[in-house]
Amino acid sequence: xxxxxxxxxxxxxxxxxxxxxxxxxxxxxxxxxxxxxxxxxxxxxxxxxxxxxxxxxxxxxxxxxxxxxxxxxxxxxxxxxxxxxxxxxxxxxxxxxxxxxxxxxxxxxxxxxxxxxxxxxxxxxxxxxxxxxxxxxxxxxxxxxxxxxxxxxxxxxxxxxxxxxxxxxxxxxxxxxxxxxxxxxxxxxxxxxxxxxxxxxxxxxxxxxxxxxxxxxxxxxxxxxxxxxxxxxxxxxxxxxxxxxxxxxxxxxxxxxxxxxxxxxxxxxxxxxxxxxxxxxxxxxxxxxxxxxxxxxxxxxxxxxxxxxxxxxxxxxxxxxxxxxxxxxxxxxxxxxxxxxxxxxxxxxxxxxxxxxxxxxxxxxxxxxxxxxxxxxxxxxxxxxxxxxxxxxxxxxxxxxxxxxxxxxxxxxxxxxxxxxxxxxxxxxxxxxxxxxxxxxxxxxxxxxxxxxxxxxxxxxxxxxxxxxxxxxxxxxxxxxxxxxxxxxxxxxxxxx
RNA sequence: UCCUCCGUAGCUCAAUGGCAGAGCAUUCGGCUGUUAACCGAAGGGUUACUGGUUCGAAUCCAGUCGGGGGAGCCA
Numbered sequence: 229x230x231x232x233x234x235x236x237x238x239x240x241x242x243x244x245x246x247x248x249x250x251x252x253x254x255x256x257x258x259x260x261x262x263x264x265x266x267x268x269x270x271x272x273x274x275x276x277x278x279x280x281x282x283x284x285x286x287x288x289x290x291x292x293x294x295x296x297x298x299x300x301x302x303x304x305x306x307x308x309x310x311x312x313x314x315x316x317x318x319x320x321x322x323x324x325x326x327x328x329x330x331x332x333x334x335x336x337x338x339x340x341x342x343x344x345x346x347x348x349x350x351x352x353x354x355x356x357x358x359x360x361x362x363x364x365x366x367x368x369x370x371x372x373x374x375x376x377x378x379x380x381x382x383x384x385x386x387x388x389x390x391x392x393x394x395x396x397x398x399x400x401x402x403x404x405x406x407x408x409x410x411x412x413x414x415x416x417x418x419x420x421x422x423x424x425x426x427x428x429x430x431x432x433x434x435x436x437x438x439x440x441x442x443x444x445x446x447x448x449x450x451x452x453x454x455x456x457x458x459x460x461x462x463x464x465x466x467x468x469x470x471x472x473x474x475x476x477x478x479x480x481x482x483x484x485x486x487x488x489x490x491x492x493x494x495x496x497x498x499x500x501x502x503x504x505x506x507x508x509x510x511x512x513x514x515x516x517x518x519x520x521x522x523x524x525x526x527x528x529x530x531x532x533x534x535x536x537x538x539x540x541x542x543x544x545x546x547x548x549x550x551x552x553x554x555x556x557x558x559x560x561x562x563x564x565x566x567x568x569x570x571x572x573x574x575x576x577x578x579x580x581x582x583x584x585x586x587x588x589x590x591x592x593x594x595x596x597x598x599x600x601x602x603x604x605x606x607x608x609x610x611x612x613x614x615x616x617x618x619x620x621x622x623x624x625x626x627x628x629x630x631x632x633x634x635x636x637x638x639x640x641x642x643x644x645x646x647x648x649x650x651x652x653x654x655x656x657x658x659x660x661x662x663x664x665x666x667x668x669x670x671x672x673x674x675x676x677x678x679x680x681x682x683x684x685x686x687x688x689x690x691x692x693x694x695x696x697x698x699x700x701x702x703x704x705x706x707x708x709x710x711x712x713x714x715x716x717x718x719x720x721x722x723x724x725x
Numbered sequence: 726u727c728c729u730c731c732g733u734a735g736c737u738c739a740a741u742g743g744c745a746g747a748g749c750a751u752u753c754g755g756c757u758g759u760u761a762a763c764c765g766a767a768g769g770g771u772u773a774c775u776g777g778u779u780c781g782a783a784u785c786c787a788g789u790c791g792g793g794g795g796a797g798c799c800a
Binding site for chain 1: 735757758800
């Protein structure tokens with residue numbers, strides 16, 4: 229089989245592509261068909277003089293997304309996408325498409341989500357999925373090359389416990405079962421068997437969150453390592469992220485270009501990343517400098533908004549006498565301006581809230597989304613925040629031996645406002661301490677009998693973390709919303725397709 | 726659960742209480758190299774739904790439904 233991504237090998241020769249019509253343009257005696265085959269796009273040219281009447285008829289009858297086999301001579305041509313094009317000699321329609329709903333024009337998100345099964349064929353979505361694939365492969369490589377064993381935690385769990393989040397409840401032979409929100413506790417058991425393990429699987433949270441960072445079903449990677457303390461854990465997380473980013477930059481340049489991602493920003497993501505304690509982070513949020521930064525941000529937004537409005541007015545004035553092609557551009561630009569203005573309006577409403585949240589953040593409170601954005605605002609790499617107040621963290625988190633109020637947890641915050649991509653820490657390994665924590669959190673010891681066994685039979689210091697795959701994809705692709713980083717996103721209010 | 730914005734042709738949007746419109750898509754015609762081609766024509770509407778105000782409602786008011794963004798919660 230010939231695929232578009234290696235079509236250069238066929239320059240000057242005849243080849244057959246099997247794919248779909250990405251776009252088609254007709255002229256009197258020429259038809260330009262952009263063919264898509266899953267590996268890329270290639271322009272093909274059908275000239276009436278070069279082909280039989282039958283082939284010409286078929287070519288002119290093709291619709292967007294019709295499936296076809298197309299044969300012709302491959303030539304290099306700078307005018308064409310990918311630098312090569314095909315002069316067609318034969319063509320077979322495999323399947324004539326009906327009128328395709330996703331036209332070469334902007335669409336709203338509701339419409340696109342309703343057609344997600346088709347939207348996946350579009351260029352940007354195609355590129356994002358390829359980056360996702362690189363990330364998945366890089367994660368496996370990273371761990372496999374370091375002696376980690378990949379193991380799977382169960383998806384059905386019996387205990388609704390462990391904490392605060394809402395779980396999906398299912399009927400399990402007349403008993404209640406819940407879809408897992410984390411494989412971590414099982415990861416600990418597996419790490420005691422194999423030393424270093426990682427899980428890679430779906431997780432479910434029934435949170436009624438409608439934000440760009442949330443899905444109800446998402447994929448999480450959770451390494452767990454025996455004999456690792458918090459600093460070792462942080463080193464591993466940092467090394468892993470740097471590795472993933474380097475792989476994406478190396479292997480996905482064309483995809484990042486399609487996504488219009490600023491590659492230079494990704495190239496700066498190299499270890500070591502800044503590390504600050506939770507206590508320092510709170511001080512930073514409380515600082516007058518942070519308030520000034522937010523005032524500056526508000527002023528910048530106001531300025532940007534007035535510039536955009538001026539631009540929109542001049543576009544409006546131009547629109548009347550513009551030619552069709554230009555009208556199209558104006559339309560598109562107006563759409564961008566309106567979307568940005570909506571965003572600015574939202575920001576301006578929120579900045580006072582962010583200011584208040586930052587200024588009034590007290591030691592002991594958890595960070596909100598805006599706090600995370602502020603903490604990474606001046607960085608081009610992720611930031612590690614460690615040593616959280618024990619009270620806001622889960623029962624299994626080990627406390628700092630020198631300060632009972634501090635848990636040995638760490639979060640990694642991605643830059644550019646992408647938020648928390650990693651959460652983890654060192655686990656409590658002492659049996660009696662853990663029993664007491666369960667009581668403090670009002671959790672039933674019976675449910676955790678197996679977990680407590682791990683502390684009875686050869687308990688050792690151990691650590692691990694969870695990486696959110698979709699947030700990582702979102703950050704590296706520069707996508708605004710995690711719903712574009714998974715083939716079929718599951719969100720509150722979205723179960724189709 | 727709360728705050729906020731939105732719902733007009735298949736799609737993206739306009740119409741600021743007074744004749745419901747444009748571009749794309751579709752169909753037909755024209756055009757020899759197009760880059761989301763271009764030019765001409767045609768068809769296409771329960772303005773989300775229910776009620777109210779008004780001489781008159783896409784527009785104002787109330788409620789319902791659906792969606793976007795955010796808070797909380799979190800990866």
